[in-house]
Amino acid sequence: MDNKIKRDLVLTCLLFILLMLGTWLAQLYLNSYLVRILNTACIYVVVAVGYNLINGITGQFSLGPNGFMAMGGYTVAILMLPLAQKEQVYFIEPLIYPFSAFTFPSYLFGLALFLGGVVAALAALLIGFPTLRLRGDYLAIATFGFGEIILVFANNLIPLTNGALGIKGIPGYTNLWWTVGLAFLTVFLVKSLVNSSFGRAFKAIRENEVAAEAMGINLFRHKLLAFVISGFCAGVGGGLFVTLIGTVSPSLFTFTMTFNLLIIIVLGGLGSITGSTITAVIFAFLQEILREVEAPHTIGSWSLPGIPGMRMVVFSALLVVLMIFYRRGLFGNKELSWQLVIDWVSRSKNGKA
Amino acid sequence: MDNLVLKVDALQAYYGGIHALKGISLEVPRGKIVALIGANGAGKSTTLRTISGLVKPRSGKIYFLEEDITTCLPHTIVEKGIAMVPEGRRIFPNLTVMENLILGCYTRKDRDGIKQDLEWVFKLFPRLKERTWQKGGTLSGGEQQMLAVARGLMSRPQLLMMDEPSLGLAPLLVREIFQIIEEINRQGTTILLIEQNAKAALEIAHFAYVMETGRIALQGEGRALLQNEKVQKVYLGED
Numbered sequence: 001m002d003n004k005i006k007r008d009l010v011l012t013c014l015l016f017i018l019l020m021l022g023t024w025l026a027q028l029y030l031n032s033y034l035v036r037i038l039n040t041a042c043i044y045v046v047v048a049v050g051y052n053l054i055n056g057i058t059g060q061f062s063l064g065p066n067g068f069m070a071m072g073g074y075t076v077a078i079l080m081l082p083l084a085q086k087e088q089v090y091f092i093e094p095l096i097y098p099f100s101a102f103t104f105p106s107y108l109f110g111l112a113l114f115l116g117g118v119v120a121a122l123a124a125l126l127i128g129f130p131t132l133r134l135r136g137d138y139l140a141i142a143t144f145g146f147g148e149i150i151l152v153f154a155n156n157l158i159p160l161t162n163g164a165l166g167i168k169g170i171p172g173y174t175n176l177w178w179t180v181g182l183a184f185l186t187v188f189l190v191k192s193l194v195n196s197s198f199g200r201a202f203k204a205i206r207e208n209e210v211a212a213e214a215m216g217i218n219l220f221r222h223k224l225l226a227f228v229i230s231g232f233c234a235g236v237g238g239g240l241f242v243t244l245i246g247t248v249s250p251s252l253f254t255f256t257m258t259f260n261l262l263i264i265i266v267l268g269g270l271g272s273i274t275g276s277t278i279t280a281v282i283f284a285f286l287q288e289i290l291r292e293v294e295a296p297h298t299i300g301s302w303s304l305p306g307i308p309g310m311r312m313v314v315f316s317a318l319l320v321v322l323m324i325f326y327r328r329g330l331f332g333n334k335e336l337s338w339q340l341v342i343d344w345v346s347r348s349k350n351g352k353a
Numbered sequence: 354m355d356n357l358v359l360k361v362d363a364l365q366a367y368y369g370g371i372h373a374l375k376g377i378s379l380e381v382p383r384g385k386i387v388a389l390i391g392a393n394g395a396g397k398s399t400t401l402r403t404i405s406g407l408v409k410p411r412s413g414k415i416y417f418l419e420e421d422i423t424t425c426l427p428h429t430i431v432e433k434g435i436a437m438v439p440e441g442r443r444i445f446p447n448l449t450v451m452e453n454l455i456l457g458c459y460t461r462k463d464r465d466g467i468k469q470d471l472e473w474v475f476k477l478f479p480r481l482k483e484r485t486w487q488k489g490g491t492l493s494g495g496e497q498q499m500l501a502v503a504r505g506l507m508s509r510p511q512l513l514m515m516d517e518p519s520l521g522l523a524p525l526l527v528r529e530i531f532q533i534i535e536e537i538n539r540q541g542t543t544i545l546l547i548e549q550n551a552k553a554a555l556e557i558a559h560f561a562y563v564m565e566t567g568r569i570a571l572q573g574e575g576r577a578l579l580q581n582e583k584v585q586k587v588y589l590g591e592d
Contacts, residue, residue: 197459204445204456211443213407216431216460216508333447 008338012188019184023176035176036244041284042179043240046186048264048276050233053190055262056270056333057199058226059206060132064124064143065234065261067150070253071123072116072235073242074154077167079104079112080243085169089162096159109173113182113239120235121228123150128227133220135209147255154250166249167242174244182240183277186233191273191335193229202226206271256312263315267322269329274336279329290314357416358383358512358543359404359435364413366403373399375567376413381512386534386544388554388575390588391564397547398440400564401516404545405437406430418511432460436510440517440547442501446490450481453489453500457507466509474503477533495526502533512543519550531557551588555579563588 026035047065054062078099086095086103094100104112123146131142154161161167193199201222204212213219242248264283268275293314296306322329359381366374373396381387389397402408404415406427415423422430431437436457445453454474458467475482478499484492489500498518505513518534519527527550535557538544548554555561558575563584571584578584 197455200448200452200456201459203448203452204459207445207447208443210407211439211445212456213427214405214431214437214439214443215456215504216428217456218426218428 004339011338016184019180023180027176037284037288038176039174039179039240039244040287041281042176042183043237043244044261044264044280044284045183045277046179046240047234047237048261048268048280049186049190049273050230050237051261052265052268052271052273052276053194053202053233054223054226054230056265056272056276057194057206058202058223060223060227061137061140062143062227062230063140063255063258063262064127064146065230066253066255066257067143067147068120068123068231068234069238069241069257070147070150070154070250071120072113072238073248073253074161074167074238075116075119075235076112076239077170077242077248078160079115080109080173081167081170089165089167089169090159092163092165093159095162099160106171106173109178109243113178113236116239117232117235120238121232124228124231125224128224132223132227144255147253147258151250151254154253161250164250166247166252168247170243170246170248172243172246174240179240179244182236186236187273187277190229190233194273198222198225203271263319265329266319267329269331269333271333272329272331272335274334275329275331278331286315287311356383357381358418359545360416361400361404362414362416364400364403364415365411366399366408366413367411368399368402368408373567374403374410374413377564377567377569379562379569379572381543381545382560383543384538384541385559386538386546386557386575388546388548388558388561389564390548390551390554390561391570392588393549394566395564396567397564398516401437401514401545401547404430405435405514428460431508434508434511436505436508436513438501438505438513438515438518441520442494442497444489444492444497444500444504446488448489449486450489450492450500451485453504454481454507457504458509460508467507470507470509474506477506477536478503495522495529498522498526498530499533502530502537506537506542510542512545513537514545514547516547517549518546519548519553527553551584552579555584 026038047069051065054060081089081103083103086100127142127146131139155164194202201212201217204215204217205219205222209219238253260283264279265276268279290311293310294306294308297304357380361377361379364374364377377396377400389400391397399408403410406425410423414421417433417435422433425433445456454471458470461467480496481500481503484496489497492500502515502518515534518530522530531553534544534546546554546558555575555578561573561575561578562569563571563578571578571581573581
């Protein structure tokens with residue numbers, strides 16, 4: 001048993017080294033467009049895996065990741081924006097005091113991301129405390145409302161968020177090292193958590209709350225833990241996102257963001273980290289590929305005008321088709337593990353011999 | 354008093370707006386099987402849910418090993434040593450049999466003890482041992498009930514409470530389950546059993562209470578109640 005744990009750890013380390021090698025090569029040889037998509041994909045992985053922890057694994061339907069991403073995003077933006085830029089951006093009303101006086105140097109980017117996660121996690125604690133005691137759909141409604149409230153705040157707390165104009169000129173600290181590294185770390189940590197006794201308790205809550213309570217599981221504390229971790233992931237993801245695209249405004253984190261994440265975790269399979277990871281990457285690429293359906297086309301003498309928003313129609317159709325044929329998503333609630341990979345490799349070897 | 358595992362004193366509780374328990378008093382002595390029988394809606398399940406902390410009592414007291422646990426939360430009550438096998442089995446269908454069992458000892462930290470108890474449970478239910486990697490939901494009804502009982506035992510409880518273990522099982526399986534309950538009791542676990550199947554319950558119970566609309570209507574030794582005219586008429590369907 002212990003040998004297997006050691007073996008898995010070694011293999012995981014190898015995978016990490018391989019990933020880092022891949023990142024290095026990608027930085028060298030891929031064009032900036034592809035790098036940008038890869039960055040987005042990894043950010044989706046960070047947020048979607050965290051989101052799956054509360055929605056898929058613990059079975060509590062939350063609709064708030066856009067709100068948590070916004071909190072993380074604004075936190076990182078305000079912390080990392082250079083002082084000169086702060087004066088320029090906040091021309092309607094100046095930025096309030098402590099933030100107007102300092103800015104994080106670039107080497108504290110990691111700390112800023114962490115703080116972005118912490119702020120989002122605190123918000124999750126605050127919103128989870130009253131709502132997670134209730135059963136059923138209350139969490140969905142409350143978290144949906146929370147996301148909207150955060151956007152209203154972002155629009156109106158002008159001395160902090162600069163309102164609807166948003167914050168521009170955020171230095172682009174996000175690169176593949178950060179996104180790939182954090183995506184790997186998130187998957188690794190969440191998977192370890194799910195395989196621990198905490199994870200079993202999360203799943204027990206999803207399966208049957210009454211029985212879980214009868215087993216001595218503190219429902220409220222476990223739901224809150226899953227919700228806070230999920231909020232933290234969303235906060236970090238939001239921070240990465242704004243430093244990738246260089247601006248943050250309320251329109252960046254509308255409900256569409258939550259909808260995208262929902263598509264990712266449902267397509268991948270609620271409760272499957274493997275599924276969320278893979279579909280997050282697929283989704284990021286599909287989003288780019290499907291730009292084609294929104295672009296104007298000329299076929300012979302025919303010219304079709306571009307239809308903005310057509311991508312979402314395609315995604316929705318995809319979701320409907322998938323729900324008919326693969327009701328439980330691509331992976332159901334199955335996980336890819338090293339044991340499975342090894343079994344598969346040895347089986348295909350034996351097949352050849 | 355020192356030989357009582359559980360003592361319930363004048364318990365009143367409301368469930369879904371209904372005055373479900375109108376003053377229940379009962380005692381469970383160490384090492385015995387105590388049965389609580391009665392018709393649908395008599396308040397049997399509410400009694401159990403109140404003892405395990407899932408329903409808050411309006412008045413009255415619950416003592417477990419002389420300690421007042423009336424206001425304890427469900428998870429602390431499990432930690433103190435009361436396990437519950439809920440009505441309708443309620444196993445975790447998408448988790449493996451092994452995961453189901455491990456969740457049963459969620460409140461325990463002693464790895465060696467858990468390993469021992471796992472073996473003990475597999476000895477009691479050899480059929481589960483063959484199916485450790487199967488998902489709970491793929492077991493048959495009887496096997497699911499066995500899994501539910503086994504899961505309850507994994508916390509090595511001082512008191513095991515069972516809510517309708519015979520529900521929805523074929524007569525042969527009912528007999529098997531009751532034989533296992535007797536066996537578990539013989540090996541030292543105190544049991545509080547709720548049953549609609551009065552005959553099966555009274556046959557194995559050392560002591561039994563008959564509930565009617567939120568009150569204890571009758572009490573006595575299991576075998577004696579089987580002979581009671583009123584019990585025979587109302588619960589056993591004999592003329």
